[in-house]
Amino acid sequence: MSKVKMHRASPSIDMTPMVDLAFLLVTFFMLTATARPDEPVEVSTPTSVSEMPIPERDVITITISKDNTVFFNVDGQPTRERLLAEMGKLYNISFTQEQTDVFKVLTTFGLPIQTLPQFLELSREERKEVKQPGIPVDSLNNQLKDWVLQTRLANPRVRIAIKGDGDAGYPVLKKVINTLVDRKVNRFNLITGTEEMPAEMKAAHTPAKKPS
Amino acid sequence: MAEVQGGGGEGGKKGGKVRSKKTSTRIDMTPMVDLAFLLLTFFVLTSTLSKPKTMEITLPEKPKEGDKQPEVNEKKVLTLVLGSNDKVYWYVGITEPEAKREDFSKNGIRKVLLEKKGEIRDMIVLIKAMDNSKYKNFVEILDEMSICNIQRYAIVDITPADKEIVKQAKL
Secondary structure, eight states, X not given: OOOOOOOOOOSOOOOHHHHHHHHHHHHHHHXXXXXXXXXXXXXXXXXXXXXXXXXXXXXXXXXXXXXXXXXXXXXXXXXXXXXXXXXXXXXXXXXXXXXXHHHHHXXXXXXXXXXXXXXXXXXXXXXXHOOXXXXXXXXXXXXXXXXXXXXXXXXXXXXXXEEEOTTSBHHHHHXXXXXXXXXXXXXXXXXXXXXOOOHHHHTTOOSOOOOO | OOOOOOOOTTOOXXXXXXXXXXXXXXXXXXXXXXXXXXXXXXXXXXXOSSOOEEEEEEXXXXXXXXXXXXXXXXXXXXXXXXXXXXXXXXXXXXXXXXXXXXXXXXXXXXXXXXHHHHHXXXXXXXXEEOTTOBHXXXXXXXXXXXXXTOOOEEEEOOOHHHHHHHHHHHO
16 A cells, blocks of 8 residues: 555535525515415406416405305505594494504405404414304395495505305306496406416417407 | 623723613524414415416307308317216217217327327317316316317207217117
């Protein structure tokens, strides 16, 4: 054996570039991630080839769950505050300041307004446990109509999106749509997942136009 | 893993011949890397990949009393009735039509729509949903309209006559 010393490569490697990359990615995902608001129900929307994005702000989301319950949500805390005050006046229910504060940060809810004060008194965890019966949309007791109307008065720029579960029945959708059309809301959005346009149809297709 | 390496070559000249131990400028990055990747994994997994899209629909205003409804040539009318179990029934015309049943697959209703679109000029599609149809079917059929590039369609309430026609098609 010769006495030439073998140069041992150090088992440790320079991790700096890897760390740089990792933090870059962390930063990217942190900035792009939007916290998912906690929803009272899980909704799996059907897919469509539509490529129109949802407006970021001023959206009323009417959720229809699998068991045909209707939920309501609107973004913007000032809008929500005004909305609750107006709805309270309309239904002769007074909300305390604490309840209003809770409502401002609440997301989707599906309760008749009569039970809303009680619901707002609960703690965050307790609210999650509550099985929400949905907003009444029957012709005799249609509170959705008032929610939509008052929201539009509170924020005229608001747009309406319907987020329905694929397995929701058509009749409940019809009720919701009729409610909207009654209030002269003729244009609204259906929230869907994305789906690829079939390749053989792509060529013949010109950008989608509105139905006449 | 990163280790603490001995002081640089030119250290130890300070204060005569006493060699002061120079701490390395390198630090052990392992915990930081662990944390970075933990965060990375968390954000990758929680971020939603595809943002949902929307489909805009515009409905006509409710007809006022005394408003005249537009009349259409019945030969140009294709009626689609959404039924239960992801089935769709279709027929052309209004008087004594014969309904046929299709599904929502590629070779189902889309084929019919494309065929009829070629046959009938200025075709008008009426979409009628039965009470036992699903929201999914409704979205699918609207989607077929945009896939097949059909611009004249209307969403109409179902009539007892339609139900009768569909019942016969089921047999």
